[in-house]
Structures are given as C-alpha cells and as structure tokens.
Amino acid sequence: MRSDPVRRDDASSSTASTNPAALFDLPAALAAFTSKLGTAGSLSCDAGGGVAIDSRSGGYKTNGSGKDGTRYCADSDDDKPTFVWWQSNMDIDCDGSDGKGEICNGDGSYQSSTTFQNDDGKHIDAQAIQYVVIDQDDDFDPVKFGIQPLSVVAVVCGGKLTFGVWADTNALGSMGEASVYLARVCFGTQMTGNYGHGEPDVTYVAFPGSKQDTVPSGAGKDEEVMFDMGKALVEKAFGGTGEGEATPTSSGILDSLSSLSTASTLLVLACTAVVLAAGIAWWCSRRAARRAAAAAAGPASTRGRDPDTQSGSSDSEWDRSSSEAGGTDSESEDEKRGERRRLHEEGRRRRRERRWR
Numbered sequence: 001m002r003s004d005p006v007r008r009d010d011a012s013s014s015t016a017s018t019n020p021a022a023l024f025d026l027p028a029a030l031a032a033f034t035s036k037l038g039t040a041g042s043l044s045c046d047a048g049g050g051v052a053i054d055s056r057s058g059g060y061k062t063n064g065s066g067k068d069g070t071r072y073c074a075d076s077d078d079d080k081p082t083f084v085w086w087q088s089n090m091d092i093d094c095d096g097s098d099g100k101g102e103i104c105n106g107d108g109s110y111q112s113s114t115t116f117q118n119d120d121g122k123h124i125d126a127q128a129i130q131y132v133v134i135d136q137d138d139d140f141d142p143v144k145f146g147i148q149p150l151s152v153v154a155v156v157c158g159g160k161l162t163f164g165v166w167a168d169t170n171a172l173g174s175m176g177e178a179s180v181y182l183a184r185v186c187f188g189t190q191m192t193g194n195y196g197h198g199e200p201d202v203t204y205v206a207f208p209g210s211k212q213d214t215v216p217s218g219a220g221k222d223e224e225v226m227f228d229m230g231k232a233l234v235e236k237a238f239g240g241t242g243e244g245e246a247t248p249t250s251s252g253i254l255d256s257l258s259s260l261s262t263a264s265t266l267l268v269l270a271c272t273a274v275v276l277a278a279g280i281a282w283w284c285s286r287r288a289a290r291r292a293a294a295a296a297a298g299p300a301s302t303r304g305r306d307p308d309t310q311s312g313s314s315d316s317e318w319d320r321s322s323s324e325a326g327g328t329d330s331e332s333e334d335e336k337r338g339e340r341r342r343l344h345e346e347g348r349r350r351r352r353e354r355r356w357r
Contacts, residue, residue, distance in 0.1 A: 015187070015188030015189050015190050016188050016189075017184070017185050017186065017187075017188055018184040018185055018188065018189060019184075019185045022130070022162050022185045022223065022227070023158075023160040023161070023162050023185065023186075024160060024161045024162065024227075024231075025160070025161070026156065026159070026160070026161050027161075027234065027235070027238060027239060028239070029238040029239035030154075030156070030161065030234060030238040030239075033048060033238060034156050034203050036048060036049075037087050037203060039087075039199065039200065039201035040067070040087075040200060040201075041062055041067060041070045041087050041088055041089075041200030041201075042070050042071050042072075042073055042085070042086050042087040042088070043059070043067060043069050043070055043071070044071070045071055045073035045074075048073055048075075048085065049075065050073040050074050050075045050076075050085070051073065051074060051076070051077045052071040052072065052073055053071075053072050053073065053074045053077065053081070053084065053140070053145060054071060054072040054135075054139050054140035055139045055140070056139035056140065056173065059071050060072075060088075060135065060173055060174060060175040061173055061174040061175070062088045062089045062174065062175060062176050062200050067200070070086065070087070070088055070175055070176075070200070071086065072084060072085075072086050072135070072140050072175070073085050073086060074145065079144065079145060079146070080145070080146055080208060081145060081146075081208060082207075082208075082237050083205050083206065083207055083208070083237045083238075084142070084145055084147060084205070084206045084207075084208065085203060085204060085205045085206070086175055086176070086203075086204050087200060087201070087202065087203045087204070088175045088176025088200050088202060088204070089176045089196065089197055089198050089199060089200050089201075089202060090157065090176055090177065090178050090183055090186065090187070090191075090196055090197040090202045091133075091174070091176055091177040091178075091196045092107075092177070092178070092179075092180050092183050092191060092192065092193055092194075092195070092196040093126050093131075093133050093168055093177050093178060093179050093180065094107045094110045094126045094127070094179075094180050094193045095110065095111045095112070095113065095114050095123070095126055095168055096111075096112070096113065096114040096123040096124045096125050096126050096129075096131075096167070096168070096179075097112075097125045097126045097127040097128070097180075098112075098127075099112065099193075101127070102192070103127055103180055103184075103192050103193060104126070104127060104180060104192070104193040105193065106193060106194055107193030107194060110193065114126075114131075114167045114168045115136075115149075115167070115168050115169040116149040116150050116166070116167050116168070116219075117219075118150075118218070118219035118221070119219070124150075124165070124167035124168070124179075124219060124220065125181075126179035126180050126181060127179075127180060127181055128181055128221075129164075129165070129167070129179060129181060129219070129220045129221060130162065130163065130164035130165070130178075130179060130181055130182040130185060130220055130223070130226070131164045131165050131166070131167035131168065131178065131179040131181075131182060131220055132153040132155065132164040132165070132166055132167070132168075132177070132178050132179075132182070132204060133166075133167075133168045133169065133170050133177035133178060134147075134153075134166055134169060134170070134175075134204075134206070135169065135170045135171065135172075135173070135174075135175055136169040136170070136171065137171040137173075142166070142206065145208055146208030146209060147166065147206045147207070147208050147214075148166075148209070148210075148211050148214050148215050149166060149215075150165045150166060150167060150215050150216075150219050150220070151165065151166055151206065151207065151209070151211075151214035151215050152164075152165060152207065152214055152215075152216060152226060152229050152230045152233055153165065153166055153204055153205065153206045153207075154204070154205040154206075154207075154230055154233070154234055155178065155182065155186065155202065155203070155204055155205075156202065156203040156204075156205075157186035157187065157197075157202045158186055158187065160186075161234070162182070162185055162186065163226055163227055163229075163230035164178060164179065164182045164220065164226075165215075165216065165219055165220040165226065166206065167179070167219070167220070176200070176202065176204075180192065180193060183196065183197065186202070205234075205237070207233040207236075207237060209233075213229075213233075214229070214233065216229045
C-alpha cells in the first residue's frame with residue numbers, strides 16, 4: 001500500500017502495445033456501456049446508470065488532465081452489485097518488482113512489496129504481471145462489496161479490452177493506477193515508472209463474487225487463465241465473449257437448438273429414405289430374378305402358382321421340404337431294418353423246425 005504522494009508525468013503519445021495478443025475487441029454491450037461514460041472520468045455515476053459507492057467528500061483525484069471528483073460506481077447500491085467501475089487515467093506502479101532497469105529506474109514511489117501476494121507468498125511483479133491498483137481506505141473498501149483480492153479486473157484502454165488482477169492498494173485519494181507491464185500493453189513502450197497515461201479515458205471494471213469465480217490461479221502469471229476468466233465475467237455482466245461477438249440471448253439459444261433439432265431430423269429422414277430406396281431396389285431385383293427363373297423353368301412348373309413362391313422360393317418352404325425329405329428317408333430306413341429283422345426271425349424259425357424233424 002502506498003503512503004507517499006504519487007506523481008506521474010504524462011507521456012506525450014502512446015506507442016504500439018508491447019503485447020497485442022493481450023488486447024481484445026470490445027463486445028458490443030461493453031462498448032455501448034463505455035460510450036455512455038464518455039472520456040472525462042467517472043465524475044458522476046449517472047452516465048453509466050449506476051450509483052456512487054464511495055463516501056469520500058469531493059471524490060477522488062486523477063493525475064494528468066483528469067479532474068478531481070471521480071467516483072467508484074456500481075450498478076446498484078447494495079452490498080452485492082453485479083460489477084463496480086471507475087474511469088480515470090492510468091498512473092504507473094512498479095511495486096513488487098526489483099525496481100531496476102530502464103522501465104522502473106528512478107521511480108520515487110517504488111516499493112518492493114505489493115498489498116497481496118501469490119500462493120507462494122511472493123509479491124506480484126509489476127514488470128511481469130498485469131495488475132490493477134484500487135483504493136482501499138475508510139471511504140471505500142472493495143472487499144465490502146464482494147471484490148476479492150487478486151480477482152480479475154477488466155481494463156478498457158485505447159478502445160481495446162484487457163485484464164489484470166487486483167494486486168495493490170492506494171490510500172492517497174488518487175485513483176487510476178496499474179502495473180507498468182499492463183500500462184505498456186495498453187499504451188506502449190513510453191509507459192515507465194515516471195511516465196503514465198494522463199487522459200481520464202481508461203475504464204476499470206471489477207467483479208464481486210467468490211474466489212472460485214473471480215480469482216485466477218497463478219495470480220495473473222498464467223495470462224490465458226486470467227483472460228478466460230475475465231472474458232467469462234465480462235460476458236456475465238455485460239454480454240458477449242470479450243472478443244466482439246454477439247451475446248447469445250435465451251431466445252437465440254432456443255432458436256439455435258431448434259435449428260439443430262430440425263437439421264438432425266432432416267438428416268435422419270434423408271438416411272431413412274436412402275435405406276428404404278436401397279431395400280426396395282433389392283426387393284425388385286430379387287422379384288425380377290425369380291420371374292426370370294420361373295420363365296426359364298417352363299409353364300408347367302409355374303401353373304397356378306405365384307412366381308414369388310414357386311420352386312421352393314420361400315426359405316420356410318425350403319426348410320419344410322428338407323424336413324419332409326428327411327422324414328421320408330427316415331421311414332425308408334425303418335422299413336429296411338424291419339424287413340431285415342423279419343427275415344432274420346424267419347431264418348431262425350426254419351432252423352428250429354429242421355432240428356425237430
């Protein structure tokens with residue numbers, strides 16, 4: 001937490017982002033929201049359809065060309081708003097880093113620590129992690145409104161969207177500050193420990209919620225995890241995916257499901273038609289073959305009979321015929337065995353008669 005005055009000169013102009021892959025197109029709903037806010041800072045929360053949730057007399061200060069009197073705003077005045085926002089400039093924070101190198105060398109307000117640490121107990125490095133600084137004092141405590149330490153904060157800068165984690169705090173009555181790494185993503189290499197972005201046209205959005213839903217693993221070190229979580233939070237609060245895509249409404253989802261169901265039904269019907277056509281073609285070819293076979297056998301063999309049932313064409317008839325033939329063979333064998341037994345008995349009778357003569 002800072003306890004000394006913060007001074008930042010303004011860079012004359014921004015340069016290319018140091019990490020364009022970390023910048024996303026604004027979803028339509030978020031773009032519409034920020035356009036209502038304008039670019040003069042959150043001097044009033046009315047423009048965004050919200051209410052001020054800080055109690056600071058006269059509001060907060062912004063450096064550069066920003067005006068005093070900026071506010072922390074929310075979409076509702078209860079303890080659990082959907083989102084909290086503020087619009088200000090972007091001062092530079094080098095805290096948590098080693099404070100060395102051209103980027104942070106000479107930063108008079110540098111501290112080696114940040115208010116919050118990662119799971120390993122290490123401070124969040126301003127030169128390596130995208131993070132945001134939020135005031136935490138008697139006039140405004142983000143935790144009171146459900147904002148978790150190290151939770152994702154959406155940052156709209158230069159007409160693009162990126163994300164950081166809430167890693168450091170300020171109690172100086174001056175809002176609008178981010179890690180030098182995040183500032184260089186937004187506004188390019190001119191951002192250093194001594195040069196920040198002075199225009200109060202940067203919108204910050206924090207999301208109340210549970211740690212599971214708002215705090216990414218790795219405390220911002222794993223950017224993909226942070227970005228994915230941030231996009232989900234933006235979608236939940238504003239609609240869209242964080243990449244300029246339209247918001248899927250409930251009716252749109254139902255229409256999509258209906259279209260999917262219709263397509264599936266048509267596919268099933270088409271497949272069924274193909275199978276039926278193949279079956280009919282096979283039956284017709286078989287019938288034609290039977291007729292041809294019947295014609296070749298001559299009229300006597302088919303007189304009074306349907307071509308489909310002639311010459312044992314039915315499997316069941318074939319089975320019956322085989323069974324009947326088998327039965328006849330069995331009866332013939334029995335007769336032969338009976339005749340042999342009769343002849344054998346007749347021979348024995350004759351031999352006995354000869355012995356008794």
